[in-house]
Amino acid sequence: MAADRALLRALVDEVASFYVRDRALLRAQAKMTELLGAGNDPPAAEIETYLAAVRRYFVGFDREAHEHLRDIERRLAKTSQLQFNLTAERGVAARRVAATQGVLSRVAEFGDP
Numbered sequence: 001m002a003a004d005r006a007l008l009r010a011l012v013d014e015v016a017s018f019y020v021r022d023r024a025l026l027r028a029q030a031k032m033t034e035l036l037g038a039g040n041d042p043p044a045a046e047i048e049t050y051l052a053a054v055r056r057y058f059v060g061f062d063r064e065a066h067e068h069l070r071d072i073e074r075r076l077a078k079t080s081q082l083q084f085n086l087t088a089e090r091g092v093a094a095r096r097v098a099a100t101q102g103v104l105s106r107v108a109e110f111g112d113p
Contacts, residue, residue, distance in 0.1 A: 008047065009036055015054055028053035 012032050020026055032050045035042035042050075 005036070005041060008032070008042070011054070012036060020057065022057050025053050025057045 012029065015025075015029055016033075020029070028050045031046065032042065035046055
């Protein structure tokens with residue numbers, strides 16, 4: 001059970017590193033911290049209650065993070081396409097500048113009117 005206790009302690013510490021406002025998870029976190037601090041192995045029912053609270057909170061958190069990532073990926077793809085289109089448009093504009101400069105240079109060869 002020492003390995004399980006170490007895993008549980010690591011999970012409690014990791015959850016504590018998050019800014020959590022969910023009251024149910026905060027209560028479960030405080031209870032498990034207290035139980036682990038007492039030195040005895042927490043009862044299996046308390047561990048299951050804690051794991052369920054962590055799972056319930058972080059499943060939603062994970063879903064939200066994935067949605068955010070998909071949104072960013074979509075926006076990056078749109079930005080990449082926009083950059084590609086602008087680069088192509090810039091090339092066309094640069095060729096037009098070169099072409100008009102060529103014509104104006106030839107006109108200048110005749111001298112100023």
